[in-house]
Amino acid sequence: MRVLVAGAAGFIGCHLCHRFLADGHEVVGVDNLVTGQQANVDWLTQRHGFAFVPHDVIEPLAIDGPVDLVCDLACPASPVDFRGLGLEILRVCSEGVRNLLDLALTKRAVFLHTSTSEVYGDPEVHPQREEYWGRVNPIGPRAVYDEGKRFAEALIMHYRRTQGLRVRLARIFNTYGPRMRLDDGRVVTNFICQALANEPLTVYGQGQQTRSFCYVDDQVEGLVRLAASQCTGPVNIGNPQEITVRQLAQEIIALTGSSSVIVEKPMPPDDPKLRCPDITLAGCELGWRPIVSRREGLRKTIEFCRSLPPELLRQAGSGKVLTEPA
Ligand code: UDP
Secondary structure, three states, X not given: OEEEEEOOOOHHHHHHHHHHXXXXXXXXXXXXXXXXXXXXXXXXXXXXXXXXXXXXXXXXXXXXXXXXXXXXXXXXXXXXXXXXXXHHHHHHHHHXXXXXXXXXXXXXXXXXXXXXXXHHEOOOOOOEOOOOOOEOOOOOOOHHHHHHHHHHHHXXXXXXXXXXXXXXXEEEOOEEOOOOOOOOOOHHHHHHHHHHOOOOEEEEOOOOXXXXXXXXXXXXXXXXXXXXXXXXXXXXXXXXXXXXXXXXXXXXXXXXXXXXXXXXXXXXXXXXXXXXXXOHHHHHHHOOOOOOOHHHHHHHHHHHHHOOOHHHHHHHHHHOOOOOOO
């Protein structure tokens, strides 16, 4: 296949490109490098079959030659970006998705979109099944992302209904692993950087909120299977092993052998209290379930962070804690 991946320089995007290349496909990676990392592009450029196109998908894009699959992973996704990149997020979820849909139509390609567990908001149904319509604050600080992604789902399903486009819709739950951006304030990288620098781990609130963390290789396997399937979705792709944020902090302190303590910081507004995917549908339709344990996944992520310059870790550890409402 010839696959176009939008968001190729991002965390999940670069791993997905890597996997397609390893499977013998040709990959055209597109990214505007607003939150994507040049280091991820450099990692991919070393491999045969990869071409990088620097481009912001909010502008229409013309790609020469055939494209069999368009994968859309282009969107800033971290709560620390919701304020600074709010307009970019809203535009990429609307104009950007539309441009990619039009490209897929022109090329008669399958369109794989990565939506998010954020469409469920702060859920009243637990664990979250795909049928649940969610509880999202449409005017809160997370709304640019949550509502943007909900709009994108509506747009994609409209294209499917009216144009007959073959779409595959994934809802990604918290994913972690090597090549995450260290300075984007996500809990796993914050805690690892803080632990490796022996700085206090910043738990928001009392840390009783839960998340369910999926290792990136499992996530990519789920996306590849969805792209190859006949299933429109939406399909939850995530790891149903749920823990509290405080437990995660304790695990990372233990795994790094750090002398860090845990400190509590104010809880950001609208932070979901619980999150856990019901992955029954992915099991039935794709024969998929995650296989990497949290212990193994965290070990690999810690190893990756350890391999980076200590200066970078120190900056990351202290620099991206949400100290004011998002
Ligand atoms: N969190 C935390 N300390 C941090 C960063 C995040 O306690 O330094 C919490 C955050 O409030 C949320 C959870 O960890 O409840 C996951 O946050 P993240 O930003 O990684 O992802 P999301 O909120 O999008 O699930």
